[in-house]
Amino acid sequence: MTTYERRDTILHVENISVSYGNKTIIRNVNFEEKDTAVPGKVQGQVIAFLGRSGRGKSTLFRVLTGLEKPATGKVLIPDYSRQPANGQQPAKVVEEGDVGFVDQKYTLFRHKTLYQSLLFALRKSMSSTAEKHGRIMQYLSDWGLEKIKDQYPNEMSGGQRQRTAILEQLLSSGNYMVLDEPFSGLDVGNIENVKAAFELINRSHELNTIIFSTHDIELAVQLADSIYILGHKNCAGSDDAGTIVHHYDLKALGLAWHPNFTPQHLELVQNIRSSLLAS
Amino acid sequence: MTSIRKWFRPFEPATKSGNVIVFSAWLIIVVIYWIISSLGTKHLFPTPAQVCEGFISLFNEGLIVHLASSLSLCLQATFFSLLISLVIAYLSPLPALRPLSVAMSKVRYLPLTGITFYLAMIVSNARQMQVSVLVIFMSLYFITSLLAVINDIPKEEIDHARSLKCSRWEVLWEVVIKSRIDYVIDVLRQNLSITWMMLVTVESILVAAGGLGVLIKNSDKFMNHGRIVALQLVILAVGLLLDSALNITRKGLFRYSKFN
Ligand SMILES: Nc1ncnc2c1ncn2[C@@H]1O[C@H](COP(=O)(O)OP(=O)(O)OP(=O)(O)O)[C@@H](O)[C@H]1O
Ligand SMILES: [Mg+2]
Numbered sequence: 314m315t316t317y318e319r320r321d322t323i324l325h326v327e328n329i330s331v332s333y334g335n336k337t338i339i340r341n342v343n344f345e346e347k348d349t350a351v352p353g354k355v356q357g358q359v360i361a362f363l364g365r366s367g368r369g370k371s372t373l374f375r376v377l378t379g380l381e382k383p384a385t386g387k388v389l390i391p392d393y394s395r396q397p398a399n400g401q402q403p404a405k406v407v408e409e410g411d412v413g414f415v416d417q418k419y420t421l422f423r424h425k426t427l428y429q430s431l432l433f434a435l436r437k438s439m440s441s442t443a444e445k446h447g448r449i450m451q452y453l454s455d456w457g458l459e460k461i462k463d464q465y466p467n468e469m470s471g472g473q474r475q476r477t478a479i480l481e482q483l484l485s486s487g488n489y490m491v492l493d494e495p496f497s498g499l500d501v502g503n504i505e506n507v508k509a510a511f512e513l514i515n516r517s518h519e520l521n522t523i524i525f526s527t528h529d530i531e532l533a534v535q536l537a538d539s540i541y542i543l544g545h546k547n548c549a550g551s552d553d554a555g556t557i558v559h560h561y562d563l564k565a566l567g568l569a570w571h572p573n574f575t576p577q578h579l580e581l582v583q584n585i586r587s588s589l590l591a592s
Numbered sequence: 593m594t595s596i597r598k599w600f601r602p603f604e605p606a607t608k609s610g611n612v613i614v615f616s617a618w619l620i621i622v623v624i625y626w627i628i629s630s631l632g633t634k635h636l637f638p639t640p641a642q643v644c645e646g647f648i649s650l651f652n653e654g655l656i657v658h659l660a661s662s663l664s665l666c667l668q669a670t671f672f673s674l675l676i677s678l679v680i681a682y683l684s685p686l687p688a689l690r691p692l693s694v695a696m697s698k699v700r701y702l703p704l705t706g707i708t709f710y711l712a713m714i715v716s717n718a719r720q721m722q723v724s725v726l727v728i729f730m731s732l733y734f735i736t737s738l739l740a741v742i743n744d745i746p747k748e749e750i751d752h753a754r755s756l757k758c759s760r761w762e763v764l765w766e767v768v769i770k771s772r773i774d775y776v777i778d779v780l781r782q783n784l785s786i787t788w789m790m791l792v793t794v795e796s797i798l799v800a801a802g803g804l805g806v807l808i809k810n811s812d813k814f815m816n817h818g819r820i821v822a823l824q825l826v827i828l829a830v831g832l833l834l835d836s837a838l839n840i841t842r843k844g845l846f847r848y849s850k851f852n
């Protein structure tokens with residue numbers, strides 16, 4: 314079991330609920346994630362959300378990214394522009410642009426080619442044009458997108474669009490990145506690319522935090538160090554709202570950052586499966 | 593034989609040569625009908641020969657000059673109305689200015705005559721009058737279509753830009769303005785038929801400035817059927833030419849513009 318230390322809060326979600334009209338979609342969502350520090354290496358956070366279809370994962374993600382104002386509650390992230398007071402980092406309410414977001418539909422700019430999109434994502438970076446070009450070309454070749462760099466979104470396949478959307482956010486976003494079902498529609502090779510990208514993000518900064526949703530339980534158990542199950546508390550009730558029904562802290566369970574898939578991991582997968590079925 | 597049967601099956605994809613054959617068949621049917629229906633002494637349509645004569649007489653009367661005058665009127669009016677409409681439509685995402693564009697779009701139900709009455713009190717020059725009437729009416733239609741284009745932008749596209757650290761004004765610039773320029777050309781094209789029709793009408797109300805509308809009015813007076821049909825054909829042809837020019841421009845300038 315890897316020893317680790319819990320430090321500052323990096324994400325605090327307080328009593329979130331969202332309604333459309335008079336239908337409550339998610340209710341009372343509360344959770345808190347801390348910066349985990351593993352001695353001797355840089356370790357970011359990977360948080361997975363699992364839940365059956367329509368339980369409100371995408372809705373919650375829109376709130377986490379500041380794109381939608383919740384009916385109640387708030388999402389807090391540390392405000393690094395201010396000095397710590399009493400050993401604590403001041404917090405601020407998340408705003409649009411603070412958190413990168415790849416949506417479930419792989420939306421892109423329809424009028425920008427792949428290359429132009431990535432250049433746009435880098436527009437706020439201070440590096441020189443040549444540096445930007447080099448960085449983009451490196452990503453394109455790593456992700457197998459070199460050949461289509463001058464194509465528009467409507468000339469790309471679904472998986473290509475999705476990888477473009479992920480790359481855009483990689484280049485643009487700060488420490489936080491939310492991805493709604495980043496693995497759907499990808500082939501085995503692309504899945505490895507995205508996994509490698511997660512790994513890279515994790516290694517590159519202590520505070521980097523990836524939040525993603527998926528329907529692939531094994532993948533979530535392999536990648537995440539914290540898994541939340543979004544479901545209905547009372548599955549039979551018709552107008553039930555989504556909320557967090559389970560939290561699995563893989564760090565505490567000793568299952569996080571494992572190089573291989575152990576029988577304990579498999580057991581957790583079984584647990585999660587039955588918990589999903591019951592919600 | 594089987595290929596002919598396929599032409600009568602819904603959603604059957606047609607080959608290019610098949611389309612040419614179908615189109616020519618229709619053209620031949622129309623021409624034959626025209627020739628047959630204009631035989632004899634009493635007929636509704638003028639004979640092809642009469643239309644030909646009408647065409648020559650129009651040409652001698654300065655068809656080209658009138659055509660140029662109409663086209664220049666069309667260009668002027670389109671330019672100003674598009675400018676006004678774009679500004680108003682692009683500002684519609686601002687809640688404070690939204691009522692302006694919505695109201696403008698509703699005003700298109702007002703009758704033309706009422707507005708020309710008030711305009712006549714302000715504008716004295718015939719040409720200016722024509723331009724202002726057209727600008728006002730075209731703007732109302734343009735704003736309506738542009739609003740539809742803007743309202744059809746999926747929320748995801750706006751959110752995508754927001755999540756890439758775009759300020760709200762940047763979102764407006766990238767997602768509403770830049771990424772939909774090809775739609776503006778298509779709005780122009782789709783409204784061109786209305787413009788073209790109004791243009792001829794406006795010209796025939798105010799004959800002093802010339803144009804195709806004046807030619808129609810003159811032909812009406814003499815009940816010269818050949819000339820009327822010839823003129824209609826010219827107006828139709830020019831309209832279709834403008835239409836396809838805009839379509840080709842859109843597809844040529846914007847490779848990603850893949851609709852219709
Ligand atoms: N704009 C909307 N208006 C009304 N209801 C909505 C709206 N958007 C989503 N919903 C409802 O909210 C619920 C949650 O939707 P959401 O997209 O968050 O689910 P999800 O967990 O992401 O599902 P999936 O796994 O299928 O993507 C669904 O029941 C959906 O019908
Ligand atoms: Mg979803």
